Amino acid sequence: MRTLLVTGPGGSGRTTVAAATALAAARDGRKVLLLTGDAAVPADGAPATLTVHRPDPAAHFRQELLALQAHAAPALELLGAAPLDDDELTPLPGSAASAYLKALRDAARGDWDLLVADLPPLPEAIALLALPEQLRRYLRRLLPPERQAARALRPMLAQLAGVPMPPDGLYEAAARKDADLAAVQDLVHAPSASVRLVVEPGPAADDALRTARAGLALHGLALDTLVANRVLPAASPDPWLAALAAQQQTHLKELYGDGTPAVHEVPHLGRDPRTAGDLALLRAPGPRAAPVPAPRWTVEDRRDTDGVLVWRIPLPGAAKPDLGLVRRGDELVLTVGPFRRVVPLPAALRRCTVAGAALRDGELRVRFAPDPGLWPRTP
Template sequence: MRTVLVTGPGGAGRTTVAAATALGGARRGQRVLFLTGDRAVPDDWFAGDGGPVVRRVHSGAHFRAEMLAFQDRAAAALGLLGATPLADEELTELPGSDRFALLRALRDAAAGDWDLVVADLPPLPDAVAVLGLPEQLRRYLRRLLPPERQAARALRPMLAQLAGVPMPAAWLYETAARWDTELAAVQALMEAPTTTVRLVAEPGPAAAEALRTARTGLALHRLAVEPVVANRMLPTTSPDPWLSGLAAQQQAHLKALGEAHELPHLGRDPRTADDLAPLDPPPVPPAPAPDWTVEDRREDDGVLVWRIPLPGATKQDLGLVRRGDELVLTTGPFRRVVPLPSALRRCTVTGAGLDDGTLGVRFAPDPDVWPRTR
């Protein structure tokens, strides 16, 4: 299954390009699912036969369903606290619930029989945070509710009888396990070699910086990125001096975006499926994200170097902290906690440097724990 995750700066036309991508795939005979949380997407875009299946992500309904289900599972514990259950009509979604609704929609999509899934993500930089959420939440669950603590499950009925109160641990761990399974499915979808992120931008003064930050954040999460889609490009051959001047400005800013596929400005908002046809970028074969490699330089410098590609990163935005067997990496507004490769866990960090978009973290073997050669 091919998955295209579409995002870009707000107002750049990412939803339109995502819809055009889905419609183009369906017209090529693929079984296509289009996911969007944008309520303004017109039904006329997908009118007629042969279009994609459109699934609108309703974050409010998802939040209410999850909240009521959690109440039911926690009824015994909430009863002990004297809590009054909330009714469906009382619940209004909390800020950020749209992210979790999108993750659930992606999880459901991963279980479906599709040739192509196109997801209309939130704008940058929120989209990068959403894509990093499954791994982040799974780490929190493992730390706060470690699975190995369930070893004493057989003792819980006896403990509950002795204490005279129901023990909430069973349902709590079961809920955590269910969440972990669902998040793992979404994480596997995002990390699959057939999944790519498509960045849509309208060339302008702010676009290059927004995309630079986004590319670095996506590289931090090891997500594959397609060439940029430059949207709403004006014709360069217009005799009108005002229009040709705007087109020249666009072309100047286009160079700062790197490799890009240009889409034309329609001169109006697209209203029908036919309007979307010229806005479908050509299919791009999925390319894997760059590997994070460990270079052995013990013979020359006495160190191992972990090379982490972070295109667009700057020294001022980088942060690096070693915590046990993990490395906390920060670049701009994004942070990721990554486990160290096994060989580096027996080393100490001696330094780091950024060279041509690649962070090199130097590790020196710790003689107290490094295997000795005879």
């Protein structure tokens, strides 16, 4: 299944472009699923091969909370807690992200030729795509799977420790949640998945592109196409419109020269697209035959020349003032602007100490010096 993850600044028209892309692919005979939170996506005249699914955060929140309440019912009864009813529940902040992750998980298990995911605006979209990895890390820290292996010893351990041990159901629930998150993570990071960024040519487009490229690279995601939306006609007898078009062309040249794999221009219709026919006029770009590969993090062995190993991390668009780097045990905490990722160190680097770092030409190079007390001795 090919997956297109569509995002962009608020108001850039990302939902319209996502819908136009899905509609064009469906008219070509592909079986397409469009995920969107926008209830106003035009569906009239769409072929039967296009399915539009809108996640329902409120319903998902109620379902999850009632299931948790049922699972914890014995403990709640002992505490004298009054159970919550379905009709009194309202979604809490974060419910939309949880509902969207479930929709992505269900899509990963479906039979589709193309999935077009209309994501939230930047930078919420990048935070959403990074959420499965973060939640899985939290689960592993709070409920290490290897501790469940000692199930036969649990009664004895409880007596020796003098405290109750976590019930088996807790580990089983964590394992199910981990599997669900892993399915989303595999979908997002699959070679057939890539991100499509929608911007409207203007002063804010350059900043949005830099932010997106840095955040996506930090989380190992590929940006394959930049969609320049609402492009005005280059020639107009109206001086005011001609001046706006000229300003757009100036920013378009900057976008073309910013190292993005591909730039696709979508024309301004002179009105808001309201029908499937309007979406067809946009000539939205279809999926690339070969998705752009995600940036690779590599370890370069320079012990013979400089006495260090260098972890090379591509971060196009990152700026030095927005960069943060902290070694935490066997993990690296890396901050780029509003984004943060905690990544485990490769095995070889765990036996080293950080000797410095530098950001050059869109690549972070972290130098590691082998620790004599930990590094294998050569005979």
